[in-house]
Amino acid sequence: MASPDYLVSIGLEVHVQLKTESKMFCGCAVRYGEPPNTLTCPTCLGLPGALPKLNAGAIERTILTGQLLGCETPEIVKWDRKNYFYPDMPKNYQISQFDLPLCLGGAVPLYELAYPKDAQKDIARPGKAIALTRIHLEEDVAKSTHHATFTTIDFNRAGTPLMEIVSEPELESPEETVAYLNSLRQILVYSGVSDADMEKGQMRCDVNISVRPKGQSELGTKIELKNLNSVSAVRRAIHYEIGRQIGEVEAGRPIRQATWRWNDEVGQTELMRLKEDAHDYRYFPDPDLLTVRTTGILARVREHLPELPHEKVARFETAYQITHYDASVLASDRALADWYESAAAGSSAPKKVANWVINNLLAELNGRDLTIDLCPVTPAALAELVDLVESGKVANNQAKEIFAHLFDHPGESPAEIAKAKGFEPADSGEIEAIVDEVIAANPGPVGEVRDGNDKAANFLVGQVMKQSKGKANPKQVTEMVLARIRG
Numbered sequence: 001m002a003s004p005d006y007l008v009s010i011g012l013e014v015h016v017q018l019k020t021e022s023k024m025f026c027g028c029a030v031r032y033g034e035p036p037n038t039l040t041c042p043t044c045l046g047l048p049g050a051l052p053k054l055n056a057g058a059i060e061r062t063i064l065t066g067q068l069l070g071c072e073t074p075e076i077v078k079w080d081r082k083n084y085f086y087p088d089m090p091k092n093y094q095i096s097q098f099d100l101p102l103c104l105g106g107a108v109p110l111y112e113l114a115y116p117k118d119a120q121k122d123i124a125r126p127g128k129a130i131a132l133t134r135i136h137l138e139e140d141v142a143k144s145t146h147h148a149t150f151t152t153i154d155f156n157r158a159g160t161p162l163m164e165i166v167s168e169p170e171l172e173s174p175e176e177t178v179a180y181l182n183s184l185r186q187i188l189v190y191s192g193v194s195d196a197d198m199e200k201g202q203m204r205c206d207v208n209i210s211v212r213p214k215g216q217s218e219l220g221t222k223i224e225l226k227n228l229n230s231v232s233a234v235r236r237a238i239h240y241e242i243g244r245q246i247g248e249v250e251a252g253r254p255i256r257q258a259t260w261r262w263n264d265e266v267g268q269t270e271l272m273r274l275k276e277d278a279h280d281y282r283y284f285p286d287p288d289l290l291t292v293r294t295t296g297i298l299a300r301v302r303e304h305l306p307e308l309p310h311e312k313v314a315r316f317e318t319a320y321q322i323t324h325y326d327a328s329v330l331a332s333d334r335a336l337a338d339w340y341e342s343a344a345a346g347s348s349a350p351k352k353v354a355n356w357v358i359n360n361l362l363a364e365l366n367g368r369d370l371t372i373d374l375c376p377v378t379p380a381a382l383a384e385l386v387d388l389v390e391s392g393k394v395a396n397n398q399a400k401e402i403f404a405h406l407f408d409h410p411g412e413s414p415a416e417i418a419k420a421k422g423f424e425p426a427d428s429g430e431i432e433a434i435v436d437e438v439i440a441a442n443p444g445p446v447g448e449v450r451d452g453n454d455k456a457a458n459f460l461v462g463q464v465m466k467q468s469k470g471k472a473n474p475k476q477v478t479e480m481v482l483a484r485i486r487g
């Protein structure tokens with residue numbers, strides 16, 4: 001567990017699969033779930049003499065990511081060979097980028113709602129951003145599956161574009177690390193660069209983590225953590241590893257630089273290999289690929305930069321007059337934000353639409369285990385329903401019933417459902433009669449209202465609602481009761 005006597009420094013290397021049609025250095029399709037080794041060619045199989053060619057779409061998406069995160073893109077970038085031997089990479093080097101990557105610097109903002117729910121109340125530094133070292137582009141390797149006595153390899157994944165985002169060690173807790181991953185994912189999904197789902201392996205992260213006593217300025221020896229398959233596993237693994245490292249330091253055992261793996265079933269980290277020295281990958285420029293001049297691509301990318309989550313939040317606050325919190329909830333998911341905007345556009349009360357989405361729609365989706373993409377209710381139907389409430393045609397509790405009905409009968413219109421359920425507003429003569437009756441029967445509260453106590457009217461309104469069997473509109477009844485008593 002974290003201790004007040006120690007400081008924690010965490011840096012992340014995040015590999016992101018880009019949403020491209022074809023692979024990084026050949027024309028093979030990028031698709032998942034195909035029969036093994038069907039999406040291959042001499043280049044991505046690493047056969048001798050096969051030559052790579054560049055995927056412009058992957059370069060563009062990486063530069064776009066850099067632009068959104070405030071990175072610099074060098075005018076000339078180049079490709080380097082990272083040499084090492086492994087069966088999932090038969091040409092014995094990975095094409096990557098060393099000293100001239102596509103993006104340098106930049107930062108990832110930590111969004112409030114990206115922290116774990118239970119940690120959102122006490123965020124140490126709201127608005128913190130984590131500096132990036134670089135973002136480079138490289139190729140993925142094949143996928144090995146280990147069986148009892150043999151291993152199979154599938155090259156469908158080999159050569160797919162992989163963007164690596166490297167941060168400075170500025171994260172100070174497991175909760176901040178969760179916020180970093182969630183914020184980054186949100187931005188990548190927003191810009192359409194990747195689906196960035198950790199559970200599907202579209203976003204994979206290695207965590208570098210060190211502890212040091214408070215007051216010590218140089219960082220402690222870092223441990224690299226691998227095999228983290230979900231955001232929640234990242235949080236558990238870092239909590240465990242901080243406790244383990246502090247235990248070692250307290251016991252006087254020096255931390256040795258090493259790679260550890262997280263065992264989620266056992267809930268602890270395990271030593272994989274010691275790093276005697278930094279790997280010598282003997283990087284050198286790939287003689288098969290030319291350098292890339294980025295000026296033209298950069299100009300093209302800058303022409304259509306997508307709106308970022310925090311920009312959308314600010315726009316929602318002013319355009320729809322909703323709170324910062326509500327805007328943040330709606331903007332936390334691009335599909336949800338789009339859904340809300342299309343409902344708000346069709347309604348006279350966008351603020352009420354926001355309340356309905358946050359309080360009712362999300363709960364209903366949750367209860368049915370649905371995402372917004374699969375929401376059976378259309379934005380137009382919600383807009384219509386909200387306007388029925390606003391114009392006093394249906395009461396709030398009736399609207400909730402109509403809303404639940406809509407989920408199971410998506411084609412129907414809220415006004416028709418209201419009619420079918422007998423939610424026609426009672427005619428005002430009928431309601432007026434009930435109001436008179438209630439006023440006559442309750443001289444006590446009526447006296448209080450007459451003396452200026454508006455709250456006493458709530459009781460009378462409640463009585464009217466009860467007698468009208470919910471058909472009356474509480475807002476209108478309140479007005480009627482007050483007008484009747486005070487003349």
Ligand code: ZN
Pocket residue numbers: 023026027028039040041042043044045159
């Ligand atoms: Zn290929």
Ligand code: MN
Pocket residue numbers: 015138164
């Ligand atoms: Mn890498």
